[in-house]
Amino acid sequence: MFVNQITLQNYRNYEQLKLGSFGPVNLLIGQNAQGKTNLVEALYVLALTKSHRTARDKELIAFSETSAYIGAEVSRKYGDVKLELMLSTQGKKAKINGLEQRKLSDFVGTLNVVMFAPEDLEIVKGTPGIRRRFLDMEIGQVAPGYLYHLQQYQKVLVQRNNLLKQAWGKEASIQVMLEVWNEQLAEHGVKIVKKRKQFIKKLQKWALEIHQGITGGKEALQLTYVPSFGEADEEDEAVLLDRFMLKLSQVREQEIRRGMTLAGPHRDDLAFSINGREVQTYGSQGQQRTTALSLKLAEIELIHEEIGEYPVLLLDDVLSELDPYRQTQLIETFQDKVQTFITATGVESLNTGRLKEAGIYHVHAGQ
Ligand code: ATP
Ligand code: MG
Secondary structure (H helix, E strand, O other): OEEEEEEEEEEOOEEEEEEOOOOOEEEEEOOOOOOHHHHHHHHHHHHHOOOOOOOOHHHHEOOOOOEEEEEEEEEEOOEEEEEEEEEEOOEEEEEEOOEEOOOHHHHOOOOOEEEEOHHHHHHHHOOHHHHHHHHHHHHHHHOOOHHHHHHHHHHHHHHHHHHHHOOOOOHHHHHHHHHHHHHHHHHHHHHHHHHHHHHHHHHHHHHHHHHHHHOOOOOOEEEEEEOOOOOOOOOOHHHHHHHHHHHHHHOHHHHHHHOOOOOOHHHOEEEEEEOOEEHHHHOOHHHHHHHHHHHHHHHHHHHHHHHOOOOEEEEEOOHHHOOHHHHHHHHHHHOOOOOEEEEEOOHHHOOOHHHHHOEEEEOOOOO
16 A cells, blocks of 8 residues: 555644655655654554554644644555544544544554554563553554454453452452453453464564574574463464453452452563574564564565555664665565655665665654
8 A cells, every 4th residue: 555645734743734746665854853753653643543652642732732633645455545533632533535434443454554663672672561562553453353352351451450459358249240340351352362362373474584584594583472361372262261261260369469450461471582582581682673673574464464455664763773784675675565654864874775766855843
């Protein structure tokens, strides 16, 4: 798919922007704090209705304004679509070809993007919460229904935790209510875990291949789901349901003591290993960076596999950090199939032949 045109109003430091005639490779060049990241972020937000940088939509709206607008014309295999997202302090509204979408989850997936930014290193190095967020955002793009189960799960989780907080010393009286929440928690939780495992299995195939390409066949990258209940590779829903319920009964006393839910997809993790050793613990800085890169590039192939079209690639500040060989590798791999937006502070830091034919946009003070 291909972004032809983008319109912004009161989005971060863009008061008004209309940019068009994008090509396959687009360079956004400008000094620090001019709006380069804001522009690629806007495309990301249009794809996912959420930013990769913040969970607070208010930050996306220009200072002293109460609403923001992101619009784009996107060419897809089946035709052109006009996407619009209105952000306000009251909430979000999304339109496809002028038609307001009842659910935001119906809007997500109309534009697909893969973003690679410096903070993606945290997917490898950071806390489990960052890896869960990565999984949820990426699966949400390709698997219809996933975000629905996630939202429902989170709702039940809040209610169940509230109940557990008051449960100490009143175990008998909360019994019935807890059973109700357990069932709902497991119903949605199992769907989430199953989808995550399927996603990781597919991503694994591509990540291994791409990582081997980058490292000249020396490193075998392995992704593993780390579950809080059941076996890592179990995907059968009935079995998962059984294991989840069993685990909840095992941790019950502890949950009441601590006033929180201790098993479920909100406690799961994703582990990376290279040649059998955990990257988070033993990997060098370069290996961690390459792992994150392989993961992102694998996503491009996975999205293609799932929806039959390549997503748009957003490279924020990362190309200049790669050595010339890896820059070339990255651009050449996806040349002619993946539309790419690249931000950098100067063209000097970018030295692949392919970039010479890129469209160059100079970003200065929100213009
Ligand atoms: P760098 O090279 O340092 O990464 P950049 O060009 O990517 O810079 P952006 O992150 O896009 O810079 O931010 C540009 C400016 O946008 C910053 O000065 C920031 O203060 C401003 N900004 C961020 N949020 C808002 C907002 N809600 N309203 C107005 N301006 C904002
Ligand atoms: Mg930036």
